[in-house]
Amino acid sequence: MAVVVGIPACAIASKGQVHHSAPARYGAALLDVAGCVPVLIPPVGEAALALLPRLDGLLLDGSPSNVEPWRYGAAEDLTPDAHDPARDATTLALARAALDAGLPLLAICRGIQELNVALGGTLSQRVHALPGRARHIATDADREARYAPRHSVLLSGRLAEIIGAAEIMVNSVHEQAIDRPAPGLSVEATAPDGTIEGVRVAAAKGFAIGVQWHPEWRAGENEASRRLFAAFAAACRARSSLTLPE
Numbered sequence: 001m002a003v004v005v006g007i008p009a010c011a012i013a014s015k016g017q018v019h020h021s022a023p024a025r026y027g028a029a030l031l032d033v034a035g036c037v038p039v040l041i042p043p044v045g046e047a048a049l050a051l052l053p054r055l056d057g058l059l060l061d062g063s064p065s066n067v068e069p070w071r072y073g074a075a076e077d078l079t080p081d082a083h084d085p086a087r088d089a090t091t092l093a094l095a096r097a098a099l100d101a102g103l104p105l106l107a108i109c110r111g112i113q114e115l116n117v118a119l120g121g122t123l124s125q126r127v128h129a130l131p132g133r134a135r136h137i138a139t140d141a142d143r144e145a146r147y148a149p150r151h152s153v154l155l156s157g158r159l160a161e162i163i164g165a166a167e168i169m170v171n172s173v174h175e176q177a178i179d180r181p182a183p184g185l186s187v188e189a190t191a192p193d194g195t196i197e198g199v200r201v202a203a204a205k206g207f208a209i210g211v212q213w214h215p216e217w218r219a220g221e222n223e224a225s226r227r228l229f230a231a232f233a234a235a236c237r238a239r240s241s242l243t244l245p246e
Helices: 024-034 045-054 085-101 110-118 157-163 223-242
Strands: 004-008 010-014 017-021 037-041 057-060 105-108 151-155 167-170 185-190 196-201 208-211
Touching: 004 024, 004 045, 004 085, 010 085, 024 037, 024 223, 045 085, 057 085, 057 110, 057 223, 085 105, 085 110, 105 110, 105 223, 110 196, 110 208, 151 157, 151 196, 157 185, 157 196, 157 208, 157 223, 208 223
Parallel strands: 004 037, 004 057, 057 105, 105 208
Antiparallel strands: 010 017, 151 167, 151 185, 185 196, 196 208
């Protein structure tokens, strides 16, 4: 039986209509590297929770939009034109429900930020404006250059075990990042400037890891990415075997 992983879509306005979409590379990484079948979850708020029993895993993907600051108690909004309220209402509820149900969860870029906010953490809205921090948002016009490795991250805990290394090079395409980690989140990857790059939900019933970089980018060509997706896929397959009909 196919292992099915849900990917939340964004609500994008174009030519007078709202479209639900996600970059194809996330689904491609799931299908080609992890051997899982991707399905898009529309940003319809808590109504999307009805889909969770039909899934074997949840991948919170990246997006150009940012989580609305009021959702983590921030009074100031530094990116007022870069929000997706429909996605927020969907992914934050999905993340909490997936963890409660023990559904394997992999969170990438915006996804790690959503995971942190869903569990009670806060975000830095402009990482590069903080004292001592580097510029983490690559803006190269060429996509290959934009997603090329930019800096190292130091790994620890379960994430280091999965990837099989204590340090790797990663790409960097984000303006925001975790500020205060949510209670129960174990920080397992950091950039040289101290930016949090990877977390694990310590008390999760199953696989629950978030990374700030983009392992889905050319995932089949990167050993660390292959290992991360393989571990996620193994958790999803184990979950699927528990829910097979007798």
